[in-house]
Every structure is written in C-alpha cells, then in structure tokens.
Amino acid sequence: KLRGHVFLLESKSVEERFNVSNYDRETVYSNHTVQLIEERFNRSGNTMLYWSLISFSERSVPEMYNILISHRNYQTAIDFANYHGLDTDEVLKSQWLNSSQGTDEINMFLSKIKDQAFILSECVDKVGRTEDSAKALLAHGLHLTNQYKFSETEDDEYSQIWDYRIARLQLLQFGDRLETYLGINMGRYYAEYSKFRIMPIHEAGVNLAESGKIGALNLLFKRHPYSLASSVLQILAAIPETVPVQTYTQLLPGRSPPMTVAMREEDWVECDKMVRFIRRLPENHEISDQIRTEPIVRRSLRSLWPSINELTIWYKSRARDIDCYSGQLDNCLCLIDFACRKGLTELQQFHEDTSYLYQLIYSDETDGEISFSMSLTAWEQLSDYEKFNTMLKGVKEENVIKRLRDKAIPFMQSRSHYLTSVGQEHVMVDQSSADHEKDESFLVRWLKKIALENKVEICLLVIEEGCTEFQSKGFFRDESEAIDCALQCIYLCTATDKWSTMAAILSKLPQKQGKCCFKL
Known part of the structure; x- marks a missing residue:
C-alpha cells in the first residue's frame, strides 16, 4: 500500500535517547509514535539501538528511478525500470560514464x-585511456555512421543526417591523427594525444621542427601533405639553424610538391558533395580543422x-639566418646547393656568390697577416666589383696570379654583365676624358687602383700573365684592352723609382712585325 513512498528513520543509542541532560524522558516518548528496538554489535561491543520514524515523503516513479541510478544501484534500477516499463538507456549511460570506458565497457x-x-x-568527444580503447571508440563511431551514405535523391542539406556525416569526418580525422x-612516438601511446588530435596540424609541425625531430617531421609531412602544403616554409624555418642541412634534405621543398605520400584510401564521405556542404559552413566554424581530412583538403x-x-625568397632568407645565428657558412652552401638540385635554377647565382664567400673565408692560403671574415648578408650587399676587389684584398706578388686564376677571374667571367660603367668613379687620365664614360x-679597374698605390710590380705580373692567352678566355678580352x-x-704611377718596372710592362705588351702595336 505504501509503494513509491520513502521512510526516513533516525537511529540513536540507548544512552543518547535516555540522557536526562539532553532530553526530557516524557517528551521523547510523546514525540515518537513508532519505536523499533534492534540489537546491534559494533567493534567495541554490544549496543542497543532505537529506530524512530521521523518522517516519510512521496516520490514519483521517475524520481525513484533517478535516485537508484545516482546511487549506482544499477541492478535494482533495471528491475525497477522493467517493472514500471521504463527505458533502461539511462542505466546503461550511467554505467558507461562511471566505467573505465575500455573496449570491454x-x-x-x-x-x-x-x-x-x-x-x-561519446565516440567523438571521449579519448580512450589506452591505444586499444581509443581505436575501439573511433571504430564504433564509424560503424554507427556508416548507415548515412549519400543517395541520388537526397536534397535536404539541413537534416540531422549531415550532422552524422560531419561527425564521421571528425572520427576519420582523429583516426588519422592517432596513426x-x-x-x-614510435608506437607509444600517451595522454597528450588528446591535445595532439585537436591542435592545428601546422602547430604540431612547428613544435616538432623546433625540437629538431626530423624523422617525426618527415612522417608528419607524408601523412598530412595537403594540410601542410601552405605552411611548409614556416615549419622548416623553425628547425634550429645549427641542425645540419644534410639531415633534412628530404624535407626541403622543390618546384613542385613531393610525390611520395602515406595516406589512407578515401572514405565514402570524403566526396565532392561533402566538400560543397563544408564550403557553406561559417569560416570560423568551431570544428573546421577537425573535419578537413587530407582527402577533403585535396578536393577543396x-x-x-x-x-x-x-x-x-625563403631559401635566401634561411641561408642568411643559418649564417647569422650559427656562423656555419658550409651549412648555408649545402642548403642552396640542394635547392639548385631540386630545380630552383633561380638560385644559381646566389649559390655562386655564397661559394665564393666560402672560398674566401676557408681559403687554403696561409697568411698570418690576413684574417678575413664577413657575413653572408654583408657579402650580398657588395656590388660585383666590390666582391672582386675583396677577393684580391691583401694579395702579394707571390700569390696574386694564383688568387686571380682561382677566384677573381672566374668570378668576373661568371657575371653576365661583368663590365662596369665607371662613369664619375673612373680615374681621369687627362682633362679631355673628364666627361667620357668608358x-x-x-x-682593369682593379689594376688602375693598384697603380695609384704605386704597386706596379703587381701590375707587371698581371699584364705579363694576361698577354700570353688572348686566344682563350683569360685576363683581358683582347690585345687592345691589355x-x-x-x-x-x-700614367697613374707617381713613384719616381719605378722606371725599370714601367719599362718592363711595356716590353710585355704584344708586338706586331717586330714593333709594339701602340704609339707612344
């Protein structure tokens, strides 16, 4: 008769109930209409307990059902639900939410x-505590959403079916991220996967690059080539400048995207129809990154x-940064060399300039008086002639010809416009040539500078060497220039004790029919 009612009982020991200092005995008896006496034993011995009904209240069937579930009395709750014809889903949900949520659960x-x-x-939002449970959750969600494939007659883009398809894309993305x-992590599963699976993929790439994890970064590029295509330069720039370029040459970009990728096969939901639906979503959609799987990005x-x-621009900037922050010019040269090998012929001259600087700094010539050092950025800012002049800085009679042949002359000949318009910078021979540009x-420009310094001995050596090879590409273009x-x-030498050297210079000039081919 009292089904669905709750009885609230109060228990007190004999001593508490009949303690005259706290209660009046007659008052105690008059305030309770029902008393139950039950013998109980506790750890300290026998104690007589009195039970008193102090109140009772009515509960509805749903309230009783929720109370049983909240107290996790699951079997009683199931029996109660079956008796009253209630849905047992709530019991199963509570059991699931309060379980370890593994594969068995x-x-x-x-x-x-x-x-x-x-x-x-649950399949989308929950992250399994183990690799197996994480995969099982994703697999269960994919199995559930597999029933919502596209049909030819479907035209309602606002039905709940699309929510399930969006969820399927999330599950596929989380599965890709898990792999x-x-x-x-070499097959090891950690709790930080929960962060990795929802972070923007380019941020993950930057984090790996900053840590110098080249192997992991290589895997990331192969698994997510389309999502990372627009961020590849930003990610590679995050690799520490001290890391040898040879360790990540396989990551360096060429004229076209890499052909080697490691992607799974497309799922039925990753189609053009789904791409069109995604394009109509707000740009700042909260799960935008979570639904753009590699096939979706490739299609869209x-x-x-x-x-x-x-x-x-990136290769040049990267080379400058490597030189600036590590001082490893050989690393810069290696970087640009690989860029040229990958088809970026536009960097060929930059490669040559860097190579010449490298030769200057790491020259085999041993001269204790000369210590050359210059940054790549400063070297770039020099004009071609200034670079030529720098190559010959500090030369002496015993090494000038070798320096010219090994460095300066090849550099001069490699410039497509190695002739410079001297203009106002050229030295005036006489007043009649003051307004004449030559x-x-x-x-020639460097030899004139040397002559002004009265170092005609060096001029003699260079002119003598240059006048022996007009037929091949040598020091001078032709006899007239020499x-x-x-x-x-x-004319530019002002020293009065160099007459013999000047005469020797004239004697080295080319002759025609026994006569010198110029007029004094």
Missing part, C-alpha cells in the same frame, strides 16, 4: 544504448604549394 554498455546521438558524442601520433583546395618566387672590366690598361697603369 564499449561492448557491455555503449553498444547497447539506443540513443545514437549520445553514442556518437600519426603513434608513428611520431587543390594545390597550395609555394610559388617559385616564395621558394627563392666601360672597364673588373680587372695595351690600354698597361698605359693607364704607367
């Missing part, structure tokens, strides 16, 4: 729940590979 509780929205939210995470964005200009080679250069060097 998925089979025992989650798979038996009828509320598909709840199941799907990538396991690969990065096509190619975001950096342009040739962007690649060229094109001079780097060598003769003109020799005369200007003689």
Whole structure:
C-alpha cells in the first residue's frame, strides 16, 4: 500500500535517547509514535539501538528511478525500470560514464544504448585511456555512421543526417591523427594525444621542427601533405639553424610538391558533395580543422604549394639566418646547393656568390697577416666589383696570379654583365676624358687602383700573365684592352723609382712585325 513512498528513520543509542541532560524522558516518548528496538554489535561491543520514524515523503516513479541510478544501484534500477516499463538507456549511460570506458565497457554498455546521438558524442568527444580503447571508440563511431551514405535523391542539406556525416569526418580525422601520433612516438601511446588530435596540424609541425625531430617531421609531412602544403616554409624555418642541412634534405621543398605520400584510401564521405556542404559552413566554424581530412583538403583546395618566387625568397632568407645565428657558412652552401638540385635554377647565382664567400673565408692560403671574415648578408650587399676587389684584398706578388686564376677571374667571367660603367668613379687620365664614360672590366679597374698605390710590380705580373692567352678566355678580352690598361697603369704611377718596372710592362705588351702595336 505504501509503494513509491520513502521512510526516513533516525537511529540513536540507548544512552543518547535516555540522557536526562539532553532530553526530557516524557517528551521523547510523546514525540515518537513508532519505536523499533534492534540489537546491534559494533567493534567495541554490544549496543542497543532505537529506530524512530521521523518522517516519510512521496516520490514519483521517475524520481525513484533517478535516485537508484545516482546511487549506482544499477541492478535494482533495471528491475525497477522493467517493472514500471521504463527505458533502461539511462542505466546503461550511467554505467558507461562511471566505467573505465575500455573496449570491454564499449561492448557491455555503449553498444547497447539506443540513443545514437549520445553514442556518437561519446565516440567523438571521449579519448580512450589506452591505444586499444581509443581505436575501439573511433571504430564504433564509424560503424554507427556508416548507415548515412549519400543517395541520388537526397536534397535536404539541413537534416540531422549531415550532422552524422560531419561527425564521421571528425572520427576519420582523429583516426588519422592517432596513426600519426603513434608513428611520431614510435608506437607509444600517451595522454597528450588528446591535445595532439585537436591542435592545428601546422602547430604540431612547428613544435616538432623546433625540437629538431626530423624523422617525426618527415612522417608528419607524408601523412598530412595537403594540410601542410601552405605552411611548409614556416615549419622548416623553425628547425634550429645549427641542425645540419644534410639531415633534412628530404624535407626541403622543390618546384613542385613531393610525390611520395602515406595516406589512407578515401572514405565514402570524403566526396565532392561533402566538400560543397563544408564550403557553406561559417569560416570560423568551431570544428573546421577537425573535419578537413587530407582527402577533403585535396578536393577543396587543390594545390597550395609555394610559388617559385616564395621558394627563392625563403631559401635566401634561411641561408642568411643559418649564417647569422650559427656562423656555419658550409651549412648555408649545402642548403642552396640542394635547392639548385631540386630545380630552383633561380638560385644559381646566389649559390655562386655564397661559394665564393666560402672560398674566401676557408681559403687554403696561409697568411698570418690576413684574417678575413664577413657575413653572408654583408657579402650580398657588395656590388660585383666590390666582391672582386675583396677577393684580391691583401694579395702579394707571390700569390696574386694564383688568387686571380682561382677566384677573381672566374668570378668576373661568371657575371653576365661583368663590365662596369665607371662613369664619375673612373680615374681621369687627362682633362679631355673628364666627361667620357668608358666601360672597364673588373680587372682593369682593379689594376688602375693598384697603380695609384704605386704597386706596379703587381701590375707587371698581371699584364705579363694576361698577354700570353688572348686566344682563350683569360685576363683581358683582347690585345687592345691589355695595351690600354698597361698605359693607364704607367700614367697613374707617381713613384719616381719605378722606371725599370714601367719599362718592363711595356716590353710585355704584344708586338706586331717586330714593333709594339701602340704609339707612344
């Protein structure tokens, strides 16, 4: 008769109930209409307990059901639900939520729940504590959403079916991230996967690059090539400048995207129809990154590979940073060399300039008086002639020819416009040539500077060497240039004790039919 009612009982020991200092005995008896006496034993011995009914209140069937569930009296709750015809889903949900949520619990509780929205939210939002449970949750969610494939007659883009398809994309993305995470961590599963699976993929790339984890970064690029295409330069720039370029040459970008990728096969939901639906979502959609799987990105964005200009600028900037922060010019040279090998011929001259600087700094010539040091940035800012002049800095009679042949002359000949317009910078031979601009080679211009310093002995050696090879590409373009250069060097020398050297210069000039081919 009292089904559905709750009785609230109060228990007190004999001593408490009949303590005259606290209660009046008659008052105690008059305030209670029902008394039950029950013998109990506790650890300290026998104690007589009195039970008193102090109140009772009515509870509805749903309230009683919720009370049983909240107290985790699951079997009683199930019996109660079956007796009153209630849905047992709430019991199963509570059992699942309060379990370890492993693979066994998925089979025992989650798979038996009828509320598909709840199941799907658990599969998407929950991260398994172990690798097996994480994979089992994703697999269960994919199995559930597999029934919502596209049909030819479907035209309602606002039905709940699309929510399930969006959830399927999330599950696929989380699965891809899980495989990538396991690969990065050598098959070991850690709790930090929960952060990795939702962070923007380019941030994960930057973190790996900053840590110098080249192998893991290589795996990331292969697993997520389309998502990372637009961020590849930013990620590679985060690699510490001290890391040898040879260790990450396989990551360096070329003119076109890499052909080697490690992607799974497309799922049925990763189709053009789904791409069109995603495009209509708000740009700042909260799960935008979580639904853009690699096949979706490939279909929607096509190619975001950096342009040739962007690649060229990046390689130069990266080389400067390596030189600035590590001082490893050989690393810079290696970087640009690999860029040229990957088809970026636009960097060929930059490679040559860097190579010449490297030769200057790490020259085999041993001269204790000369210590050359210059940054790549400072070297770039020099004009071609200034670079030529720097190559010959500190030369002496015993090494000038070797320095010219090994460094300066090849550099001069490699410039497509190695003739410089001297203009107002050229030295005036007489007043009649004051307003005349004359094109001079780097060598002629340098020899005139040397002559002004009265170092005609060096001029003699260079002119003598240059006058022996007009037929091949040598020091001078032709005989006329050599003769003109020799005369200007003689006129520019102001020393009065160099007459014999000047005469020797004239004697080295080319002859025609026994006569010198110039007029004094």
